[in-house]
Amino acid sequence: MRKKYKRWNWKHRCGWELPGSTAQPIRILQVYLLPVLRRRSRPVSVYSDFFQLLCGTVVKDGVEGICRVWILWHPLILLYKYSTVEAVLRSSTNIEKAFQYDLLRPWLRDGLVTSSGNKWKTRRKLLTPSFHFRILDSFVPVFNKQSRILLKKLKLMDGKDIDITSMVTLCTLDIICETAMGVNIGAQTDSESPYAKALHKLGESFMTRLMRPWLWSDFIYNRTSLSKDFHENLLIMSQFTKKVINKRKNELLETKFQSSGDVLNFKKARYIKRSQGAFLDLLLYYHNEAKAFSEEDIQNEVDNFMFAGHDTTAAGISWTLYLIGQNEHVQEKLHEELYNIFGNDTERPITKDDVRKMSYMECVILESQRLYPSAPIIARNIKEDVYVNGKTIPVGSTCVIFIYMLHRDPEVFQNPEKFDPDRFLPENSLGRHPFSFIPFSAGPRNCIGQKFAMIEEKIVIANLLRHFRVKSPQPRDTINLVAQMVLRADQPIKIKFTSKLHAKMVKE
Numbered sequence: 001m002r003k004k005y006k007r008w009n010w011k012h013r014c015g016w017e018l019p020g021s022t023a024q025p026i027r028i029l030q031v032y033l034l035p036v037l038r039r040r041s042r043p044v045s046v047y048s049d050f051f052q053l054l055c056g057t058v059v060k061d062g063v064e065g066i067c068r069v070w071i072l073w074h075p076l077i078l079l080y081k082y083s084t085v086e087a088v089l090r091s092s093t094n095i096e097k098a099f100q101y102d103l104l105r106p107w108l109r110d111g112l113v114t115s116s117g118n119k120w121k122t123r124r125k126l127l128t129p130s131f132h133f134r135i136l137d138s139f140v141p142v143f144n145k146q147s148r149i150l151l152k153k154l155k156l157m158d159g160k161d162i163d164i165t166s167m168v169t170l171c172t173l174d175i176i177c178e179t180a181m182g183v184n185i186g187a188q189t190d191s192e193s194p195y196a197k198a199l200h201k202l203g204e205s206f207m208t209r210l211m212r213p214w215l216w217s218d219f220i221y222n223r224t225s226l227s228k229d230f231h232e233n234l235l236i237m238s239q240f241t242k243k244v245i246n247k248r249k250n251e252l253l254e255t256k257f258q259s260s261g262d263v264l265n266f267k268k269a270r271y272i273k274r275s276q277g278a279f280l281d282l283l284l285y286y287h288n289e290a291k292a293f294s295e296e297d298i299q300n301e302v303d304n305f306m307f308a309g310h311d312t313t314a315a316g317i318s319w320t321l322y323l324i325g326q327n328e329h330v331q332e333k334l335h336e337e338l339y340n341i342f343g344n345d346t347e348r349p350i351t352k353d354d355v356r357k358m359s360y361m362e363c364v365i366l367e368s369q370r371l372y373p374s375a376p377i378i379a380r381n382i383k384e385d386v387y388v389n390g391k392t393i394p395v396g397s398t399c400v401i402f403i404y405m406l407h408r409d410p411e412v413f414q415n416p417e418k419f420d421p422d423r424f425l426p427e428n429s430l431g432r433h434p435f436s437f438i439p440f441s442a443g444p445r446n447c448i449g450q451k452f453a454m455i456e457e458k459i460v461i462a463n464l465l466r467h468f469r470v471k472s473p474q475p476r477d478t479i480n481l482v483a484q485m486v487l488r489a490d491q492p493i494k495i496k497f498t499s500k501l502h503a504k505m506v507k508e
């Protein structure tokens with residue numbers, strides 16, 4: 001008991017010593033908690049106010065990249081400069097996710113996103129080969145196929161303002177289902193897909209709970225209708241993944257028995273070389289041959305890929321298209337790059353070599369991730385004291401890596417609000433600190449899917465720009481941001497797609 005008190009006292013003393021404002025809890029109450037309790041405003045606008053409050057607090061009260069915020073009795077330490085961020089992310093001890101991630105546990109269980117300690121280390125080592133470049137290359141046809149379905153749908157809406165995020169999300173969902181599980185759920189063509197709906201609702205329920213601290217207690221939450229809905233959707237989702245896993249397992253076992261020569265040579269490399277739904281196949285290899293994964297473990301990891309791998313890329317693609325539609329000269333340069341690769345051929349599927357040639361496209365995607373990082377905030381539970389700029393961040397506190405503000409550090413990115421993809425040209429990136437731009441996080445717990453995401457984004461955007469010119473009618477300063485599971489706008493992002501042929505005729 002005394003030990004616990006001492007630790008509590010130490011944490012609070014350190015909390016008070018770190019830069020921050022004493023008036024801040026009152027602002028949180030005013031801006032966030034009371035409106036949510038009174039239910040007077042749309043939740044999304046309250047979340048947006050809260051996000052702005054956090055950004056404002058950091059600017060006003062933070063010192064040298066650290067800002068302490070009290071959430072009730074718990075100090076939250078916001079870090080937003082490369083020097084402070086590096087101290088936490090580089091550590092091999094401070095790899096445990098913050099307690100807020102525990103709210104995801106009923107969904108993600110002990111998968112890669114939420115696990116910690118030795119379990120996480122072993123899993124990460126086993127799963128890294130799933131993102132081998134050969135496997136990623138084998139996904140290129142899926143990226144092409146699904147982005148062409150999106151293209152066809154957009155062609156039917158030529159010249160109209162379209163809510164881009166919802167359409168792109170269905171496309172990236174189809175992509176992750178096909179690449180992670182080897183099944184096409186056809187979410188783009190069947191808007192009633194029960195799996196897609198359940199996944200979407202799970203995300204919403206999680207956010208609703210996260211933003212209401214009184215629901216963090218299981219005792220209270222389990223008595224609400226929100227929890228009932230959450231568990232109903234969870235059941236739909238897990239039944240679906242279970243079915244897919246069993247089917248694929250039986251298929252692989254059958255192939256194995258048919259060609260008995262393979263049984264003895266059932267090596268990982270062969271699996272990687274042959275697999276179609278590679279993530280699942282590799283997991284099944286670990287299950288069948290190496291006995292390293294139970295069926296439940298496989299399901300956990302598939303659910304984790306589904307969670308981490310589609311909203312993030314959808315946000316990335318949507319914000320990039322939005323920014324392209326706002327910047328005519330950037331769009332011009334992109335069209336030129338695509339013309340140099342494909343000429344006038346708009347139909348040929350994109351190959352892995354084409355992807356490597358899209359160097360300006362890469363700068364555009366990275367600059368979009370700088371301004372609108374899909375994951376604007378991540379958090380760690382501090383397991384070992386961290387010393388930064390002569391200050392101590394004590395064991396037991398929660399560190400928030402504020403990626404959104406980190407990417408706006410004027411000492412690193414001059415005129416930070418300006419959209420300027422040239423910042424990422426090799427000559428302009430020289431000497432930039434590696435922790436000053438981290439859309440995929442950094443250090444041992446960085447994003448395992450970052451190469452996957454970059455290839456996917458390039459192919460989807462390129463396939464659209466080979467056919468369309470894009471225009472974004474909403475100016476940037478009219479869009480408020482909301483940090484939900486990914487960074488979103490508080491209103492649908494509209495984009496007008498005009499087929500190039502049509503655009504040319506209008507010009508003439």
Ligand code: HEM
Nearest residue numbers: 112113308309312313316374375378440441447448449453
């Ligand atoms: C633009 C797209 C993406 C962005 C910006 C992104 C960003 C991130 C970030 C910031 C983290 C660290 C999260 C944390 O510390 O809490 C992360 C982790 C992770 N991401 Fe991504 N991600 C993207 C796409 C993907 C894709 C496509 C996949 C899978 C196919 C994926 C799988 C994962 C997994 C499994 C983790 C947990 C890794 C670990 O803890 O070892 N991500 N991602």
